Amino acid sequence: MALAFDEYGRPFIILKEQDQKTRLRGIEAQKANISAGKAVARILRTSLGPKGMDKILQSPDGDVTITNDGATILEQMDVDNQIAKLMVELSRSQDYEIGDGTTGVVVMAGALLEQAERLLERGIHPIRVAEGYEMASRIAVEHLEHISKKFDFEATNIEPLVQTCMTTLSSKIVNRCKRHLAEISVKAVLSVADLDRKDVNLDMIKVEGKVGGKLEDTELIYGITVDKDMSHPQMPKQIEDAKIAILTCPFEPPKPKTKHKVDIDTVEKFQTLRLQEQKYFDDMVQKCKDVGATLVICQWGFDDEANHLLMHRNLPAVRWVGGVELELIAIATGGRIVPRFQELTPEKLGRAGLVREKSFGTTKDKMLYIEHCANSRAVTIFIRGGNKMMIEETKRSIHDALCVARNLIRNNSIVYGGGSAEISCSIAVEAAADKYPGVEQYAIRAFADALDSVPMALAENSGLQPIETLSAVKSQQIKENNPHYGIDCNDVGTNDMRQQDVFETLIGKQQQILLATQVVKMILKIDDVISPSDY
């Protein structure tokens, strides 16, 4: 640790408790940071692409997650290093913004860091490297715009959307029935999409899973499922043309929030109180009945007596429904959430064509399906699968596919996948490098090399010769001036990604490059790491 001394040779205290802290400076610090970033990227590198492998992650409590989703791996990894945490953030922001390409962005950042390390060794100042990267990323993003294609889809022709979702799903374990899942995702997104405003509210799509059955049994429900059953075992299990009262008040005697005491000191009072109590329950049920409700969904519990009265008056009811589900039900059925019995009116009831209870397997698991709702804009994707981990992974994969479909509705430009976009950008950046005078030229060239690492990892994971394949594809792109050549991961026999129908969204790719560059710039600018040492 560097120390400062005054003229008498006594050390200045610059940092609080400075002898207990470790400090790295200058090139040392940069190298340590770069190596940490690279280590994170190396973990994810093998998960890239359709032949990417999965990781088992064991949480501190011993739960097992099996996944190949970059964001999930990093999130669960529980990293300690500060720079590694930056990489985790990077992947997470890609997840929030785009939803897909979370692995790619980390691999890209790792490659940029690796190239930067070489430049640093040659004595180029980190800021110059960062500036060069910035220029290069601008060229790459512009180039992506240039090679992107608009593609058309309508509500009737969903084929192109399905194709794109299939590209996303093919890298996951669910690729066995990717067609089925892609169709479900696209239909789900389209049914909640506002095509005029080009907006999709993914909150309206609920993804539910239940263990058992096969992956192929996964279905799209135009409505809501609730993991609850009727409050009374003898209530009807199926209700057609249901009018639903959505309540957030319990079927229990009122509990005023102000502190109070009801004193009973005579027999008369005791009796009136008793009658009062009976009337409460009667009134509550009667109010629901009066407005014409045929189903009551309540956020709270029921008293035994109320439960029986409901059953008695032939008014099926569901209790303990969670707040989020309640909101979804309200949106789907077009009803209003009613906080007090007094405020129930016929207009506030939600409507659904069919409400039914369905049981699964040999245990008494039951789910409530609310279908044919007044507002068809809320859908549920109901996943079945062999085991819990499979369902969790399927949920994540469906989430990715949904995000991709949403991005396409927002902006219908696509680029071709399989590494073709990266290769094409690399060529463009390489060509542009020569035009820049100064040291930045080296950084721009390094950027072009880093871009190559994504197709290289793809080829590696698919069991191809990485260098050979990449150089072949690159020369083919230049020779035929066609940016659609990529890595043939699935051994189909053609390099043309247009024929293989492998697409990715333009914004997803652009975002990847921009985010990766940003984080790398940030890491490069650090020249001093002060951390409390272990004691």
Next chain:
Amino acid sequence: MAIERILKDDASEEKGERARMASFVGAIAITDLVKTTLGPKGMDKILQSTGRGQEVTVTNDGATILKSLHIDNPAAKVLIDISKVQDDEVGDGTTSVVVLAGELLREAEKLVAAKIHPMTIISGYRIAAECARNALLQRVVDNKENAEKFKSDLMKIAKTTLSSKILSQDKEHFAQLAVDAVMRLKGSTNLEAIQIIKKPGGSLKDSFLDEGFILDKKIGLGQPKRIENAKILVANTAMDTDKVKIYGARVRVDSMSKVAEIEGAEKEKMREKVQKIIAHGINCFVNRQLIYNFPEELFADAGVLAIEHADFDGIERLALVTGGEIASTFDNPESVKLGHCKLIEEIMIGEDKLIHFSGVEMGQACTIVLRGASHHMLDEAERSLHDALCVLSQTVNDTRVVLGGGWPEMVMAKAVDELARQTPGKKSHAIEAFSRSLVAIPTIIADNAGLDSADLVAQLRAEHHKEGCNAGIDVISGSVGDMAELGISESFKVKQAVLLSATEAAEMILRVDEIITCAPRKREDRM
């Protein structure tokens, strides 16, 4: 410079070959553990819990064994999970699914050692699983139309399922019990309606199926012990003090006489409530909650049989079988649906008195009374019977049936083998490995029975070369026999679930190339 640690201190990371090896070893260890319980001559395991009392369970049910294990290996956890799901979904085949997944991984390990990429193995397994399913689908027997034949199918399935359990000595008897119970359900899979009561004493043979409903409760003192043409009110209401539910109510009095008055009012209230209940014209009252002495006395005076403190399941079931509704308020006697039954009487099983409802309105429900020498025996008998009931109720819905005794595995293995020969490329090795894993199941069955598995399986394979052969392993005589003649059948749904989930699990484990274990959460020391 050394690369800094990215992960926390206690976390560990295993990569590539090592990770794969860790998951293979874990999965295969689990398989070897449950392997010996497979088949009619499979052995049982004793499980001792670490909790207080060190409770002992003796079982041969795969799911039960695996559920009780504390496992740290992630791959092993995947296997335990599939076994649990198999239990929830179809109820039986919980051991087979783990064994098949383990065998698939064992074969995969060899292929990985021979430098075949896991992804290639996975795609081979997928094709093979599809092919195996189709092969099995072609050979299924569906006797949906013929009720007589279907019943005998069910009987065979029940016997096959039970033969690997502790009940195998009396499998005829129990198979009959299970089939009768399930046939009464008339196609519903609601096993709730079948009640199993365990009473130690007697022998397993003394177990019986009762058409009515048995409630493990006593009749209140001084009340009739036998009621014919009973009208039953099933209720869930407080029959103790019936406190005021309005929040914040409390009794505040200033003199002793007031206390007495209020007490009197309380009593009066209860009396009114009892009067109302009796006004329903009932002669039997079953409550989920306690009935205090005072109301009980009132009921006794009115000649009404009052049963208190029935558990919730019991109440629901009773409401279901007698056709009544569970009531909590008693103001409108005319509109409450009462339950009916022909006869209520107190019966004795062993030492205990039980209440027996016979001639109930809904014929669906029934009670199976299990008798046996010890609690462990009864617990295991219940598990076995539960397995059989699950399988049967699933079979009633999906009436397709296949033969048992290793026959389905051989049929599938043959089809998969043929496919392997027609498939070009590295995948064919994986497909071949799949067929070897399938054959491992009859091999293990034979091994567990102490037979010469190599010889038997080879014979079986030769037999299966002929078209439409029904050969399987006859464990009893220790030779290859005709499964159709021996009457060994299994449900197609179970076999299919075994095949698909085992492949899925194997696939999941194979795809892994890295295991990251987070630092275990620090527990506060309670020193």
